[in-house]
Amino acid sequence: MNDFLKGNFKTQNKVTEMPEEKTDLEGRFEREALKRLGGSVAFVSKNKVAWDLKEDS
């Protein structure tokens, strides 16, 4: 896209690259992939069975 636009016009202000959008897209993709890597359910360390949480509260 940059090559296509080059030379068509002159900007009044200096234009800088905005890589954030791509990074964000990759980040979202990675986060979605990561989410699908998870287990079936949580592991809650140092717990077994809470038969009645009313008693524990």
Added chain:
Amino acid sequence: MSGIYEADGGLGAKLVANMVQITDDRISSDALSNAHRNHLMLANGQSLAALRGQSIGQGDSCIVVAAGPSIKRRNPIAMIKDAGYKGAIITTESAIAYCLKSGVVPDLVVTLDPHATRIVRWFGDPSLNEEALAQDDYYRRQDMDEAFANELEFNQEILNLVNEHGKDMKIALATSASEAVVSRVLETGMEIYWWNPMLDDPNLKGSKTREMFDLNSMPCVNAGGNVGASCWMMADAVLEKKYIGLTGMDFSYYEDTPPRNTQYYHEIVDLVGEENLDSVFMRVQNPHLASWFYTDPAYMWYRNALLEMVAGSDSRTTNCTEGGIVFGDGIEFVPLMDFLHRHI
């Protein structure tokens, strides 16, 4: 695709450390919403508390049958059957077909994963068709019972088997189970015992586990990240068995398994690309077998969780899988026949 490539399982090890959060992001919302829907179905069963200390199976031992890749190579249920083992057999829902096809009706089935469409397949999915299969190759490509590759035919077989034997099986049915699973369980006449899987520490403010309990008053069980560990917890804390044998509990893949045939293949490729799989998969040598296996972050996390659960228990756990990576402090690793000789 990304800048997170690390060699030799380095990224995998980091993911293991973050698996609690990754799993929470993946399942908590679905698990809670399923629990709310299943609240209306609780009258179709009892609380898991009714199963506590019940005399299921003879003696003080039990065997957990999970569906890891070793069951194809070691065929533990044939050994259990031939030995005339009378102790309790607890199975993951994923191993129901394996047990029933071998002529063994498990005493207790356990299920918990909230996935909307995949888990019901283990019970036989009445709505399965070509269109649904085209959208999901999850079962087709994995290193499991080869019959599962002929999916429609196998689905009909498991539908018939579970229809026939459902009424003879108890099921520890998590309130997080999908609508499809609950409907299918009800259809087959299984004896239902409801429980809440812990989603977090119930003593924390705003706990989702406590939200489930406040909704339905069912016991809350630390499920250890997966259904295999849940079976162990049922054996230890609910049936109160002193000796627990594990089979099919690999939490890993044989070295000759193509990565494409592993559970999280697509997700790992999406994360690091096909060329960087080594950054996520971790190789582990089992010293009892002098053999190498490889595993992914979820399975390594399951393994670590199970080791911690076993360490905090008074029961004695013997891994009779004859493969995989579940070894360590507190876990005896012996051939299944040794365990059977002790407990028949």
